[in-house]
Amino acid sequence: MAICTYNARMLASEAAIEDLMMQAKKIKYDVIGLTETRRRHPLNAVYETGEELFLRTCDSRGVGGVGVLVNTSMAKNIASFEYLMIRIRLHPLLLNI
Numbered sequence: 001m002a003i004c005t006y007n008a009r010m011l012a013s014e015a016a017i018e019d020l021m022m023q024a025k026k027i028k029y030d031v032i033g034l035t036e037t038r039r040r041h042p043l044n045a046v047y048e049t050g051e052e053l054f055l056r057t058c059d060s061r062g063v064g065g066v067g068v069l070v071n072t073s074m075a076k077n078i079a080s081f082e083y084l085m086i087r088i089r090l091h092p093l094l095l096n097i
Helices: 014-024
Strands: 003-007 031-035 043-046 052-055 066-070 082-085 088-090
Touching: 014 066
Parallel strands: 003 031
Antiparallel strands: 031 066, 043 052, 052 066, 082 088
């Protein structure tokens, strides 16, 4: 399983999200943990490719925000996405080992 992290520095616009998706296609990953998303509104999206993107909001000062991008092969294994704080996320997986 390939788990990556990425300091997004801002995923508030559609253009920034599209750029993230293009960059993700260049690497082999199962899950990418995202930090500093700085979003004002949460986003849960499932793309035509089967990838899933979960983004949570930042604080009132525009600081923080976390998210996760899940590859198509792992998306079916997601049990839940629990947002704990602006800098912490919990992402239980259902794994068949």
